[in-house]
Amino acid sequence: MLCVASQVVSAETALDAKTSWIGNTFGYGDGTWTQINITAIAVAPDGKVYTNAPWDESGAEASVYQNGRMLEFAGGTHGWGNGGGNAVAVNRKYVFLAVPVGNERGHLVSPGIWPEKGKQWYGISRREIADPKRSVPFQPSANATDQRAWLAAGFLKVNEVPTGTTADITGLAASDSTLYASNATRDRVEVYDAESMIQKTTWAVHEPGRIALAPDGTLWVLTDTLGERAPGIAHYTASGQRLNDELPLPADTVPVDLAMDGQGRVLVADNGPRQQVLFFSRSNGRYVASGTLGERGGIFSGVPGRPGPQRFNGLTGVGVDARGNVYVSTNGIGPRFAPIGAGLGATLESYAPDGHQTWQVQGLLFVDGAWMDPSRPDSVYTGNKRFELDLSKPPGQEWKYAGFLSNRFRYPEDPVFTVDQWPGLPIARKLKGRTFLFLTDMYADHLKIYRFDAARDGEVAIPSGFIAGRDRGVTRVPNAPPGGDWIWRDANGNGRFDANEFTPNTSGAKLIGGWGWWVDSEGDIWRARDSKGIYRFRFGGLDAIGNPVYSYSNLTTYPVPAPFTELRRTIYDPASDSLYATGYTADLPVDRSFWKEAGRLLVRYDGWSTGKPVQRYAIPLPWDTKAKPIVTVIGLTVEGQYVFAVEPVGAVHVYDRDSGREVGVIRPGPEVGRASGWVDVPNGISAHRRSDGEYLIFVEEDARGKVMMYRWKPA
Known part of the structure; x- marks a missing residue:
């Protein structure tokens, strides 16, 4: 016979406790939080930072930050077959997000909105830069009042593969007229008209990744991004001709992202042992190392594991605004994080041209x-x-x-x-x-x-x-x-x-x-x-x-x-x-x-x-x-x-x-x-x-x- 202490059924007694939290810059009391992973960023001239990542538990895979605040998140990247990705780009009108689209094991059925059972899509979602929640269609919508159909009308399918196969869009860059997309599984960069989203051309690059668009229209591209060895960096014309330019990368560099600043410098996020942003400038017809941002060794220099300004930990992205402020994202390990998942902590930091930290947001726990x-x-x-x-x-x-x-x-x-x-x-x-x-x-x-x-x-x-x-x-x-x-x-x-x-x-x-x-x-x-x-x-x-x-x-x-x-x-x-x-x-x-x-x-x-x-x-x-x-x-x-x-x-x-x-x-x-x-x-x-x-x-x-x-x- 079970002996159970008697319990009087009554309304619960609310204890006078204060609620607080640890590990996130924002607690959600104001409706905002820092996402739990950031694997890619794009920086607009005004200093707004647009992010992307495969997963945030509450759907903020693609978010917008400025001056140490989370402004909003894009939505449509979480659930009902939708996910976040590992690339993002902006121009004056649009945000371009690399995203997958699935069918929840065949439970989602609607031609043109979700792939058929057994298939997975990888492609690009186009959003309004003024309101990233709004998809910008470039093809007819099956139902203009249906949010899923509207998202689909603004989605460019690039790869269709069997379910369980990965075929990410691994890099994006955009001008007002042209969108460049790295398709690593097909060994090519694909070029699209940014308005019609019609493909204009492609050119061969072995396992391309992140792309940085230079003011002269040339592009710096990460190469060899799917293998075990560290990626390389190559310079191309807008039409895909490789230029005879080399960045003098240190031997142990692991480049994971690229950016260009207003001085014509190439910025490289190095997720190798240095944990730094490397700067390269053109001098006498060639590129030379011209500076760094970050303590050499990152968070593991000095007192290992102690965080602080310029002590980077798992760089995933770098970008620059019109004023020369540099933005760095980290997630504790880098863009290629399997099997960790989103669990080591996301940070997004801003640094003035003189190197001092101006703001940081943190989403550290999951x-x-x-x-x-x-x-x-x-x-x-x-x-x-x-x-x-x-x-x-x-x-x-x-x-x-x-x-x-x-x-x-x-x-x-x-x-x-x-x-x-x-x-x-x-x-x-x-x-x-x-x-x-x-x-x-x-x-x-x-x-x-x-x-x-x-x-x-x-x-x-x-x-x-x-x-x-x-x-x-x-x-x-x-x-x-x-x-x-x-x-x-x-x-x-x-x-x-x-x-x-x-x-x-x-x-x-x-x-x-x-x-x-x-x-x-x-x-x-x-x-x-x-x-x-x-x-x-x-x-x-x-x-x-x-x-x-x-x-x-x-x-x-x-x-x-x-x-x-x-x-x-x-x-x-x-x-x-x-x-x-x-x-x-x-x-x-x-x-x-x-x-x-x-x-x-x-x-x-x-x-x-x-x-x-x-x-x-x-x-x-x-x-x-x-x-x-x-x-x-x-x-x-x-x-x-x-x-x-x-x-x-x-x-x-x-x-x-x-x-x-x-x-x-x-x-x-x-x-x-x-x-x-x-x-x-x-x-x-x-x-x-x-x-x-x-x-x-x-x-x-x-x-x-x-x-x-x-x-x-x-x-």
Whole structure:
């Protein structure tokens, strides 16, 4: 018989909490946010910057910025078969966007608007420069009142390929009369009339990419952009004749974008180890290096991982306005970001001709949470960043970007770059006097472990350990044993996955499957495995390198405790020897349609380590899968006197940890437009009790590039 603590049904108690956020310049209270990825920019003479990227969770793939503000986004690049792309150009009348068009696996059917089933289109969407939401048709519309038909009438289909095949438009440049498009998969630059969008000519270039249009009508084009080696740069006449001009690029340059300024200089965004914008000027009939913008080494120079002006990190675009201001976009890795996805953080920066930064916007977080640094006050870790807080400032201004944790030059095998599309959800613990960061992924397959060495690596997190689940998620890990289910520890301290550092699981207790990861304050790792029980890796101290030690020989297993039939989360508190568990019971069964949720019941067990734990209380959790939006709990945490449980739409239920009584609910406030995106991960909430009794509650917020920060001080 299930014993459930009685709950009085009443209107919810709204807690007096302040809403804030970290990781985005704008919080959406004013209707704006910085997009989560920028892979291409075009700069108008007046300093408006037009962007493009394959994905922004709320549809701002193509946006417009000026003077440190997001002005608007184009729309029509997200959903219903539409997507963003990797190229953008402007002239005085139009914005040209490289975009794909699909059919949502054959569910969208209308000739001329979507491709037939099994096909994918790649092409160019033409928009009004004064209002990029407005498509400018150049062909008849099937229905002038239908927005999709209107978009289609302003879309130029360039490539039609089988679904799953990539055939991006890889570069765009425009004058008032002519549009140039790089078609890398067909090894050519295509030339169109900018008004009729009729093709005028094509000319051969091997795998062309970004294009810069010079004032004299010639074009600089990236070449060889699809291979593994760094692209080249070639100079062409408007008719496609290659000119005998060479830019003296340093040997390790990785050019990713080009621009021309009013002085006739060629600007090259170098995403190689230099992380700079390189300037080249014509002198005595040839081009010579004439300057740079950015610290050599970018964010990894000086104190590695420390952000700041001119410390670029993953350059994707460069542009110049009529005044000579230079604009630089970054996303933490560069335009060719597979398999990372949009998760390393977008920035767009403006620099005056003398090199000082005039403004910057940041969209730094996606599918990410936050956890207070156990070793420093007012310091917060996310999946691959660190922030510092000044809680005396207004909402949304309390945070400062302080550290980027992933150094792809020093640690190219960091699983952030090989395992997930997103860095992961953090738990930071201080063990044996040292700080460690534990990251789980969006689907709770595995656990990454990082250590720190500030004297040598600054802000950078050093790959230290890894507990693998199913094979699918770890196929790109170098030297990994087949089948998944292994432990790796960086025995020699080089941050690489050497073949002799793996231990396959031969214990017989398989760890594949399950949704619950937790690292307790003493370093033990807990894994809730649905109907298979609870698995506990005991912390085995630190090895000679300073890595935490975990092994299958030091693994404790527990059966699913009554009254559960399936477990989804377990949180252990060593100080009270209490285990908090959530999941499903025979009376409160699972609905397989909702597979990330924490469950329908929360139970606290006391005396867990005695072998005879006592149930203190069992309380039903919010659960209404027919509501819109659905009401369930997707994550929870325990801190101070409270249990905090978050719904997928960001509402936080607060329970007294001793009695299980619900104290109240925190919902997003006006500072963020009273809106939250979907909490889409199993570990998307954390909390921290400050010395004055105030609680900081951090919640993943997928929609608009940030993490929510609720500030609540119990009465």
